Amino acid sequence: MTPPAATPQGSVVLSADALGRLMPMFLICDAQGRIDALGPTMKKILGGEAALGALLTSHFTLRVAQTEEGDSPDRVAGTRRRLHLVLRARPEIVLRGSSVELGEGRVLINLTFGIHLAEAVRAFDLTETDFAASDMAIELLYMAEANVAVLGELGALTSRLEMARRTAEAQALSDPLTGLANRRGLDQAIDAEMAALAQGGSAFAVAHLDLDYFKQVNDTLGHAAGDHVLMIVAQRLTRELRRGDIVARTGGDEFLLLLRGGTDEAALRRLGERLIHRLEQPYTFEGKTCQISASIGIAVSLPIEETADHGQQTQRLMEAADRALYAAKRGGRGRCVMAGEIGAG
Amino acid sequence: MYGLINKSVQAFLRDNYGSALWAQVAHRAGIGVEGFEAMLRYDDSLTEHLIDAACAVLDRPRNALLEDIGAHLVTFDTVRRLLRFGGVDYCEFLFSLNELQDRGRMALGDLELPSLFLIRQCGGRFLFEVRGAICGWGAVTAGLLRAMADDYGALALIEDQELAGHGAERVQVLLLDPEFNTDRGFALTAPRSRGAA
Structure with missing residues (x-):
């Protein structure tokens, strides 16, 4: 593995492969808004190699508060705020992320599943290895599941107590x-x-x-x-x-x-x-x-x-x-x- | 502590030896035959009474019984799944055990799981230090690690080494082959309609 070379300007050069390991859901678009490179998990989501060369807008719609402009790649690059991209194939799943300009009209976007994580995991058959080690996704899924288990126990306890209360009440009155x-x-x-x-x-x-x-x-x-x-x-x-x-x-x-x-x-x-x-x-x-x-x-x-x-x-x-x-x-x-x-x- | 822990012992006895034996143990420990509620709190001494009674009724040494209880925990799909969030393979799972206590707290604010600390790792040899409120968590951990090795399809030798004095116990795992058998599998999200464990 060659270490990333730092240029005198303080910028970092990374291979798409290395970038994919850090950010498995990254996308790079060229000046025409076509997908130029993408991380392994993003590839899984967008249906494999065929996603390369496709227009970003053929896979996503940009969800924005103000809509005076269309879904242009410029707009994706231009915003400093959070991006919300809706998957055209599965509109119930919204990805969240941010973008930076790479020069020559190229844009790097890094995305993550927000609250639609569980749906996305189910829809695309994702596993632990599809997430970056720094991603909280696994902890979130763990929490959701632990929560269901705890609430299930509490619910069962509540109904048992309610039954006991009713029995006691019936016994006390008869x-x-x-x-x-x-x-x-x-x-x-x-x-x-x-x-x-x-x-x-x-x-x-x-x-x-x-x-x-x-x-x-x-x-x-x-x-x-x-x-x-x-x-x-x-x-x-x-x-x-x-x-x-x-x-x-x-x-x-x-x-x-x-x-x-x-x-x-x-x-x-x-x-x-x-x-x-x-x-x-x-x-x-x-x-x-x-x-x-x-x-x-x-x-x-x-x-x-x-x-x-x-x-x-x-x-x-x-x-x-x-x-x-x-x-x-x-x-x-x-x-x-x-x-x-x-x-x- | 939470009834959850006592209830696991109760479930182990009932599932493996039947309701009649459970009733015998409960009677001996001075507990109602209806047993424990997972989410209610009970006095710690009750857990000791329960284990003592189970050892006496089954005529088994404490550590052997605790190991079996630890292994039995993994038969609950909820427990198995929560543990499998720890790592993709058995090796990663072993490293995740450092976080076990914190993960337990994440699930249930004041759940008193033992703390596991990986004190040495060399090649396939992992040495854990186990500290918990009750003496014997080391044996429970050993049983649990054995069952999880099966779950991941790994071949491992697990040894519970009781340590005098410190109140800490040690468990050693010798990982011989991480892919010895087929992994039982784990999907990050559980199937939607899942029966209660």
């Missing part, structure tokens, strides 16, 4: 035995309903349901039978109610129902009696049959002001349902009592 809502779940639903009511939403009803003779099932057939009965009770209640209603198990054999389907007292009473009838159907557990009944107290929400204390209203409603339930129990069990009937609420 009764593990029956899968019904628990007291907290029901309280949330009633709070929301009460807030909606204050905003002009529909009135609703709350039913307090207590199983009768359930203790005997536990005492005579054991807790497993009791659990089985509770699960069947949950199924029967859910089936009898409308989709928007909520059934919650709030104690051992105690249930609270949020009924959203209207506040007609006669209709609610019929619903309560139907529920009791359903729950009185026999239960079978390991070949043994048992029967229970239920008492229900129902209270209907009263119109409230937007500014009213929702908590207090909820408490009043629950107390009314409790009193109705107590009246039902006292009246001989297996009955449904409306809070309105006992003159309280």
Whole structure:
């Protein structure tokens, strides 16, 4: 290898080969704007030897801010700013670079892929050896890939945490035995309903349901039978109610129902009696049959002001349902009592 | 440190020995069977417990196990690809290892990879000094370098030389033939639809 000779003027003479090793994406154009020499990577991009002698403008369009002049090689040489050259064959790829005049109208242009690096690597099958050692291209590709990996892990982590959060939330609001809502779940639903009511939403009803003779099932057939009965009770209640209603198990054999389907007292009473009838159907557990009944107290929400204390209203409603339930129990069990009937609420 | 490192150990055990063995190791190390999250941070001592438990359950010496873990890392396409950015051939890759720690930081700001330092290179003989928070990174490195030699198709003898005292370990690579086998290949950009590693 002959070392580059420095001329007395301080300029450097380099062979095209040596220049290509330093700047694999260089181009030299002659005074007519024809490609005179080019680096190995540029040759790959422009389709090989055939690029030699071709007009620069047959391969590139010059992207400039002001367009009072055309895409002339003079213009390419004249600018001291960054050049942006769009590949005619692949307009999605824009090369960036700068140019210097070599004298006698010849221009040296050095180019690089800016943000279109990954597309270009794919489009022209480029490898590490196609880039100058001083080029940051490989680091950029490495970074992009590392970034995808890290973001992928973070994304997966986020969705796992979200799943865990939802599971925890569902568990915290439901009764593990029956899968019904628990007291907290029901309280949330009633709070929301009460807030909606204050905003002009529909009135609703709350039913307090207590199983009768359930203790005997536990005492005579054991807790497993009791659990089985509770699960069947949950199924029967859910089936009898409308989709928007909520059934919650709030104690051992105690249930609270949020009924959203209207506040007609006669209709609610019929619903309560139907529920009791359903729950009185026999239960079978390991070949043994048992029967229970239920008492229900129902209270209907009263119109409230937007500014009213929702908590207090909820408490009043629950107390009314409790009193109705107590009246039902006292009246001989297996009955449904409306809070309105006992003159309280 | 990042769960990423513990998760690699977990993946190694699960992939090679099955979920039941992993559950045994996790139990012994006092870790939930669900294991580690790559992007969460865990106490360094947990890594030691994990390795100790794995050695005990598998009845294998620590260094042999760590070497296998290092080699297993390369089976993850993401890891393999990120390492292959280091150089066109195995020799260039070996030189790039001086930058390993910094490259790790480039990917993940505070990732604590060990520092590798090429202290001597003569002909085909490369001597690395490995320093990391955990004793045994030298063995992990040796396993990883062995797997990467296979990946590049190079024939190399790799020796983990534990060094007493300094807290540093040494790994020697004897590169016999850089083109012994076919290179598994590496494209600078990964295919667009790539499954998770």
